[in-house]
Amino acid sequence: VVANCPPQKKKKSNDPDPPPFEFGSTRILKEKKQANDFAMTIGLNIFEKYMITSKNVLLGRIKENLVPSHLSFIPNMEDFFRFRVDKTPMEKFNNLASLLCQEIKDKLDKDCRKYRTAQKKYFKFEKNLLKKAGAGQQEQDNQAQEEFKEILKTKAQL
Secondary structure (H helix, E strand, C coil), rough: CCCCCCCCCCCCCCCCCCCCCCCCCCCHHHHHHHHHHHHHHHHHHHHHHHHHHCCCCCCCHHCCCCCCCCCHHHHHHHHHHHCCCCCHHHHHHHHHHHHHHHHHHHHHHHHHHHHHHHHHHHHHHHHHHHHHHHHHHHHHHHHHHHHHHHHHHHHCCC
């Protein structure tokens, strides 16, 4: 006996593991370049704060991680921080969260300053344009007044 079963519809899913919610302040992390920059700065901080000061790290491991542009730098720092740093998971999480929070604040402040300076330059530019346009308009108005006065004089003479 063969049963005629309709084919099941495929569910569309863009992200196989979607986040349950999204913070407005961490939306900046969705951009891959930004996220990579943040990971790099946090990796450098971990390298300077924990790896260099640790006595249990081999010199070859430190030399390997001196170049942050190396592809394995961020995974090495993550593994080192997860498995070699003697802190509780909560302390590690708080440390990373505070570092990331500070980096995001610095980035947002930098972007706000950049926006404000660009806005001020734009307003000055528009103000200068209006002054120039106003001066040109005054000259045109003066020419029109002079022409009108000349026409009145010619009519008065007739």
